[in-house]
Amino acid sequence: MILVISHDEDIHARRVVEHLQSMDQPVLLFDLAELPDRATLSIEYAAGARPRIDYARAGGEHYALDRVRSAWWRRPQAPNLSRVTDANAHLFTANEWNEALNGLWRLLGDARWMNDPGRDDAASRKAAQLRIAAELGLKVPRTLISSDPQRVRAFVEARGPGATVHKTFSCTHAVWRETRRFDDSDLPHLDTVRLAPVIFQEFVPADADIRVTAVDGQLFAAEIKLDPGSAAAAAGTVDFRPNLGDAEVREHALPEPVRERLRALMQKLGLVYGAIDLRRTPDGEYYFFEVNTAGEFLFIEHRTGQPIARAVADWLAGVSRSA
Ligand SMILES: Nc1ncnc2c1ncn2[C@@H]1O[C@H](COP(=O)(O)OP(=O)(O)OP(=O)(O)O)[C@@H](O)[C@H]1O
Ligand SMILES: [Mg+2]
Incomplete structure (x- = not known):
């Protein structure tokens, strides 16, 4: 069985589940928020070292999770403990679920993971991603992550007016x-940075934003360009996402050295899936911004025709379509 750990409103999960169903692959869209009221979880050690793991829905459906061959760590939900209103009881029950579920993921250790939850967690730390990317030879912007207003002021002043961005x-x-x-x-x-650190970066000018969706070594690269005549472009917009509707999105031919570095990055981070944000400057240099370990891809797939959902489904099913 294939496990897609997410929820019903996740269109990415639904799309991949549809592919798997059309391939006649048994798949469970595993929504942890069905716990504890709409489903139960049992791990039973009887004979031998391998426990039986049962997920039973209130409606009567049963799933033997010990048969899971592959799993997609997509948008894990939390058990819905909203009816546990006492604060201490809430904390306690949440912790107990947390322990049981973290044990469950470890028990599914023989399964192939896209991505292994522990690695996913470690890999998604932005502060560390930049170092690994830079060590692998990718260009990263000068960056200051700080809760010290003085340091921030010095960083911004050193760049000069309009040459710094901030992000969360x-x-x-x-x-x-x-x-x-x-x-x-x-x-x-x-002064508000004292409340919580903020990421400051040198502004990297764009020829195009590049989104590279990596699925087990396959790299689907797309360029996203704001129409130079659009209001967003005229306003000097930094982030393409609020203006995606006005943007041109098409397949991008990524230079081989960048491809190699991105593959090495995925390997180093222990990721099977990742949505990587880059920016190509007018000089043709590629800057690395981040890897989203469960980043969205349908906005790319719809506009470029790149078969990303299919690649994810194939990987989960253990099917290789590459020549
Ligand atoms: N240093 C920078 N210079 C210019 N533009 C930037 C810079 N950093 C980010 N951007 C723009 O903002 C977008 C979003 O930034 P980034 O991918 O680093 O973080 P994020 O997407 O906000 O993070 P998350 O995915 O966690 O929400 C980039 O794709 C790019 O368009
Ligand atoms: Mg991003």
Whole structure:
């Protein structure tokens, strides 16, 4: 059986599940939020060293998770403990689920993982990604991650006006922040970095933003260009994502040395899947920004026709279509 660890609203998971179903592969879209009310989990050691692992839905469906051959760590949810209202009980039950589930992932250690949860967690740390990328010969922007307003001021002043961007480590559902250029109106707010560190980077000019979706050594590269006549381009927009509708997205021929470095990066990070953000400058240099270990790919697939969902499904099914 193939496990897709995500939830119903995840269109990427659904697309891959559809591919797997059309290949007659048994697959479970494993939504951890079905726990504890709509499903139960049991790990039973009886004879021998290998336990039986049962996932049983309230509706009566049973899944033997000890038969999982491959798993996609896509958008793991948390058990839904909203009815545990006492704060201490909530913390306790959440911890207990956490322990049981982390043990479950280790028990599925014989399965092939896209990506192994432990490696995924370690690989997704932005502060460390830059070092590994740089060690492998990828260009990375000058970067300051800091909660010290003085250091930030010095970094911004050293670059000069308009030459620094700021970005966050992550976003929550409620708070989404795109990468923005640091300008004079940000200066009075510099002290707020004391609350939580911010990532500052030299501004890298774009010929195009490049998204490389890596699926087990296969690299699907696409370039994303803002229409130079668009309002977003005129406003000097930094981050392409809010303006994706206005952007031109097409397949990109990545130079071989960059391809090799990205493959080495994926290997070093222990990742089977990754969505890598690069930027190509007008001089033709490629800068590395980040790897998203479960980054989206359908916005690329829809616009370039690159068969990424299919590649993910093939890998999970253990099918190789490459010549
Ligand atoms: N140093 C930079 N100079 C110019 N543009 C940048 C720079 N860093 C990021 N950008 C733009 O902002 C986009 C988003 O930045 P990045 O990929 O580093 O983080 P993020 O996507 O915000 O992170 P997450 O995926 O965790 O939300 C990039 O794809 C690029 O368009
Ligand atoms: Mg990004």
